Amino acid sequence: METEQDSFLISDEMETNIRNLFQCFHSSDDVRSRDFTLHGSQGSLLYLTTVTDTDKLQANILRPLLQAKEGRLEDVLPILDIEVVTDLKAAAAGMLQGKCAILLQQRADIVLVDASANLVHSVGEPQNEQTVRGSHVGFVDDITINAQLIHQRLKNANLVERHFTLGSESPTNVTLLYMCDVADMNVVDEIIANLLTNQATFIKSPGQITDRLESSHFSIFPQMLFTERPDSTVAHLMEGRVALMVDGSSFATILPVTFFMFFQAADDFNVRWWNGTFFRFLRFISVMIGIALPSVYIAIVSNHFDVLPIDLVFSLKASLENVPFNPFMEAMFMIIVLELLREAAIRLPKSISSTLSIVGGLVIGSEVVNANLVSTTMIVVISLTAVASFSVPSHEMRLAIRLISFPIMIASSLMGFVGISFSFSLLFMHLSKLETFGVPYFYPFMPFKPKRILSTLIQLPKRIFGGKASDRRAS
Template sequence: MEMQKDSFLISEEIEVNIQKLFQYFHSSDDVRSRAFTLHGLRGSLLYLTTITDAGKLQSDILRPLLDAGEGRLEDVLPILDIEKVTDLRAAAEGMLQGKCAILLQQRADIILVDASARVVNSVGEPQNEQTVRGSHVGFVDDVYINGQLVHQRLKNVNLVERHFTLGSESPTDVKLLYMCDIADMTVVDEIIANLLTNQATFIKSSGQITDRLESSHLSPFPQLLFTERPDTTVSHLMEGRIVLLVDGSSFATILPVTFFMFFQAADDFNVRWWNGTFFRFLRLISVMIGIALPSVYISIVSNHFDVLPIDLVFSLKASLENIPFNPLMEAMFMITVLELLREAAIRLPKSIAATLSIVGGLVIGSEVVNANLVSTTMIVVISLTAVASFSVPSHEMRLAIRLISFPIMIASSLLGFAGIAFSFCLLFMHLSKLETFGVPYFYPFTPFEPRRILTTLVQLPRRIFRRKASDRRAS
């Protein structure tokens, strides 16, 4: 304990203090130093580039120090917020607040001067991850501002940044963030090696970088989680995951991931646990609806009419009486039309997209029924499927669900319920086998851990969660 206390004491040798502060921040790439001379004594400025205003450092701190004549160090600086600390830990904590540490040879204290950068006014609201009670601050296309947003919410010396420049023709800045005390350093080294050994001459988009990090390119499921929310990014960092920020992208890439991470929303942690649990179950049910509902309908109409009540059979037969196509062709046609409307709504200006979505959906939906191209029951089934897919928070998982539904519909048309069962067996086998950087994708079901299943599916109260966590540590 005495040795640990001694490691935070300020030495008279300035180089020793600088080295200890660099070690305290685990030699993170955003820790910088600038040497100067004041009254014949060597000095140095230490600061974090991510949360420090470079203009304020230059004009309010460095220039007065270089132009100083006689006088104390505290009197030279034209800044009100000046603090003296007598140990290196307090200096590091001040640097995490955006302050600049001024070290001077033969001084037993360190001066902390406020030089923090504020970027709240230059950021926007997340467009794809809306929340009711959470933060309304989202990432932007500038990787340095995104780094500041993360550091403002996570003031911890264990947060380490690694900077990379990819692309020889047009350099693109990339930041890798992780908590060195809880992140898997094997995964960190693997990601760094992947980034450095697979460089392209020109980076067209952030997807060109992130696609190389996927473990299985043949899998339809996303193996990277994208978020435009700094608070969500910080929560993943505190759970030991790794974050990749790419210049020109307003999304942070989270890895490694598991299947159930794609169904958690920011509002789950801002409402009462009953509501959070209900909506999380609702999203998981919506996945089953999005994948299986069209297939179940096709299977019933094609092979298993006997499972329906007799009254429902008559009404269903009446709706299919004048339809010239089989149920599989109906479903394929309506899903294609729905995808066309969705794609057109994305590409058009917002003022026109809303009109297209409403008018186009109503007109096409009513007219295809009047033309006896599609049954009314199929319209209801496809509409429920679309609404269910919209409730999934992750855009990449929504695309995967829609893609997986096509082969299952074909199997249900050929083999009925047996085709659906066989398709789901293959699906669960694939999920159980898939890994992302050595982490099982279908965890905690594969490998099976009953204790973790409860916390994955249920948003437990914080008091119960802390008690369970302490019980696990005790065991």
């Protein structure tokens, strides 16, 4: 019976070595082979498409091998970096660095020749996930370059790629990446089955593919995390999650996810744990401000003036004296104006969007107060709400927070604090029930895991809270 140690030994049979090398990479789709004949002996080239330069491979390795009349294999190749290894584990490690493995029949060693690819393409900086001390390299629209960026940071044979082509009229390349030793294979199989069974004739956008993978289409919360950072993608892969990349998109889709993943930023892990903990708590506070601050203001002004100090009551009465609308109408008017300005700033060219921000913030904000359309206190409340929502790292979660605030505002205007309490009860019930590919969305609060709550809320130092990547995955 063949042991695991024996599987790393090189055999005299070339087909056995090729089969064992494929097994080292778990039959990943980016492992390719090319057969050739040298001096009457059968040979084969094995390489990884994501880290190997195919032009260099063809010109400097394959062509000299096919044209060679005589001489040793090492003397035929016009390359300086040539290494001979005697076990499959070393061969696999070399292939992860962009080397090509050359196998010959009846030869009990493997020749590694450098054919690594260099990213000559311009790799841009992430626009939506900027960092101070972290990496400034972001994904691009080319799925091949994105895969190379991941392999540059994660040189591990357990990283598996699965390639798919979706859309019969206009084929679109899709790549699924996961670590086979820590990822939940049930989740991987479910994602693959979903991709293969929900084919479309034409893929209009990457969102058309990711929408199929949502567990609950009626939930307002995002059920997938989108990132344009290769380092963040690698971190999620090492924690057992799955990354989905679509050709033509500069974002990687991470799944399954939990609610608290959307409030982690790359800078949290590049600064001291005190600073990371402080800013993480600040984001949690900003969520509560973004959801509840307008509703609390409406409830106080409409139904609960008695909870305020008497001096503040007089100040609010003075600001509301000449305003013809109730607080709910004020808040709706200001939020709609804010959303219109934000949408216009996104759609306009960058040279004009900065001017629009100045006009919207100064001119419109001051003139609506002078026209007695809204109170000065409402301007402060809506401004704080907008700033708080913008501090959330995830764009999808920011949109969800803004949408959630509308029904809570309606409940607060009708029932005051009772309406807010009832709304938050329904909100937590929904979060506790929601799942993404079998993973509880509100983990570790539901199911309740006290040991995991501390590491979720606080960025603890490694000496205090360590552990393997498999222990930290969301499962």
